[in-house]
Amino acid sequence: MRQSPSTAMKIALPVGFGLLVILLWEMMVKTFAIPPAILPAPSAIATRFAASTDILWIDFVQTVLKGAVTGLILGAIAGLLVAILIDRSPFLKAGLLPVANFVAALPIVGIAPIMVMWFGFDWQSKAAVVVVMVFFPILVNTLAGLQDTDRMQQDLMRTYSASYLQTLLKLRLPAAMPFIFNGLKISATLALIGAIVAEYFGSPTRGMGFRISTEVGRLGIDMVWAEIAVSALTGTVLYGLVALVERAVTFWHPSQRRG
Amino acid sequence: MNRIFPILTVVFAILAIWYAGSFLMNRAWVMDQAARAGTEPSVSEVFRDTMNQPRAKLPAPHQVAAELYDGIFDKKITSKRSLVYHGFITLEATFYGFVLGIVVGVALAVLIVLSRAADLTLMPWAIISQTIPVVALAPMIVVLTNAMGAGSLMVPKAIIAGYLSFFPVLVSMVKGLRSPDQMQLDLLRTYGASQSQTFWKLRLPASLPYFFASLKIAVAASLVGAIVGELPTGAIAGLGARMLIGSQFGEPMIMWASLFAAAILAALLIWVVGGVEKVAARLMGVRPA
Known part of the structure; x- marks a missing residue:
């Protein structure tokens, strides 16, 4: 049996790989x-980042x-x-389950222009796109999760003379949590995509999608x-947050056990 | 029959809600027009007028169906207004992206399973890559591929589609290549099999069901990538570009028709890939459950 790697290795290897890529990128651009206007060096991007934190913050608030x-x-x-x-x-x-499963596989981002038409250019239309994109994965996963209790467990609740609500809150919802968090993880990444895509169809003069499309036009590639x-940071942090809450809520699940 | 009936009921209910929504959302415009003309329309007149507006807020289902039929069957395939023409352009990007995603996904999975270091190094980045919204990267992919001499938009679109579709393949293949248990691995060791023999004769065949299972998700992701790739890249052809054009020129019918064309394309792709999966499963001797 191979020894499981230490935590230090688990962090050092990927971080080192990331740094290596950035280093190679910097050297390639320089040499x-x-x-x-085609590919700025990481150092140039970092400088631009530090110099325009105010604009980046405004865009972050608007989009994220x-x-x-x-x-x-x-x-x-809503999905829950x-x-x-x-x-x-x-x-x-x-x-509904077959229909929802089918809709969940469709390119729902396509509703973005319609939502922009209905709710205007501001953040409401972006939130609406995200609501629809997120709804189906959560719905499908929650339904699957609610099925995850077996006869034995439900019978036990019945012998306790638990009401529907009690069974739901104390047995079935907790049992569904691993599934719900699966849906939430998918949704967290979809949410950012939806919010940014919707900005390509019209936005006020702030927001990440707006900034990206206008700066490409002005050749402000570093921006x-x-x-x-x-x-990228937001997406990773959002995903990480969901995973952290998941670990706290579903500590009992086999996939979370360590050691 | 027992399975079809509930589904039909739900689809019927959705259509009914859609019609009601069309009526409610389009009514304001009809009332406005009537007020300007100084007339007092009856309810049935209002209903009739809400169902046939050329620029309705929410076009009624039969309007969308008519527009779809017109775009698919009545226009020549070479016409710039044919949905088939735009669909094929998106389909082409989806296909290349799908192939790219499979190649990259399988290659990375093999690397990750064979090498412990690759597992620790690459797997976290594969996950991070999916949390980065690809739409933000899309314009940069276009700039870079242009600078490297790719003449058409097909290359960046395929890369974006591949970026979204490699991940499901990677995850399933890693699981599949690791699915042989200790017993089976030990048996091969008693045969004195080398690492490459173990890989070709045990791990790879064992991973095939996982591989085919991931294809459906991958092809759906690839289509999303192809459509998203058409939005910020200045594409003028393809279903995503068609949506953008409909949005910019204030033509809701174009947006609705392309949205549904994209949905039909997705359904077809999933159906075809699902068929391949079933055939492959039968050839591999999987008994129907």
Whole structure:
């Protein structure tokens, strides 16, 4: 049996790889004298990042906090509630589950122009796109999760004479949590994509998608990369946050056990 | 029959809600027009007028269906207004992206399974790559591929589609290549099999069901990538570009028709890949559950 790697290695290797890529990038740009209008060096991007934190912050608030996160929360709550409601009716479940599964696989980003037409250029339309994109993965995963208790466990609850609500809150929802968090992880990355895509169809003069498309036009490529850095960090942190909450909520699940 | 009935009911309910929505959302415009003309329309007149507006806020289902039919069957395939023409351009990018995603996904999975260091180094970055919104990267991919001499938009679109589709393949292949258990591995060791023999004769065959299972997700992701890749890249052809044109010229029918064309394309792709998966499963001797 091979020894499992130490935590230090687990962090050092990927971080080292990332640094190596950045170093190679910097050297490539310097040695081949690649014009900054095509590919700026990481150092140039870092300088631009530090110099325009105010603009980056405004875009971050507009796209991430107002658009993506609002939509993510609303969509997740809606998906969760609808799943719990549908779950009570086998007929609805039999009808809606295939439809929802199908819709979840469709390119839902395509509704972005329609939402922009309905809700205007500001963050409301971006949040609306995110709500729809997030709704189906959460719905499908929650429904699957609510099925995850077996007969034995439900019978036990019945012998306790637990009501529907008690069974739901104390047995079935906790059992569904690993599935719900799976849906949330998918949704966290979808939310950012949705919020940025919707900005390509029209936005006020702030926001990450707006900034990227205008700066490409002005050849401000270093600014574009600074925005990409923000979006990459945001995406990773958002995903990490969901994973952290998951670890706290589903500590009992086999996939979370360590050691 | 028992399975079809609930689904039909739900689809029917969705259509009914859609019609109601069309009526409610388009009514304001009809009332406005009537107020200007100084007339007092009856409810049935309002209903009729909400169902046939050329620039409706929410076009009624039959309007979208008519526009779709017109775009798919009535226009010549070479016409710039044919949805088939735009669909094929998006499909081409989806296909190249899908192939790229499979190649990259399988290659990375093999590397990760064979080398412990690659596992620790690459896997976190593969996950991080998916949390980065690819739409933000898209314009840069276009700039870079242009600078490297790619003449058309097909290359960046395929790269964006591949970026989204390699991940499901990678995850499934890693799982599949690791699916042989200790017993099977030990058996091969007693045969004195080398590492490459173990790989070709045990790990690779064992991973095939996982591989085919991942293709459906990968092809759907690839289509999303191809459509998203058309948005910020200045494309003028393809379903995504068509949506952008509809949005910029205020033509809701174009947006709705391209949205549904994209949905139909997705359904077809998933259906075809699902068929391949079933055939492959049968050839590999999987018994129907």
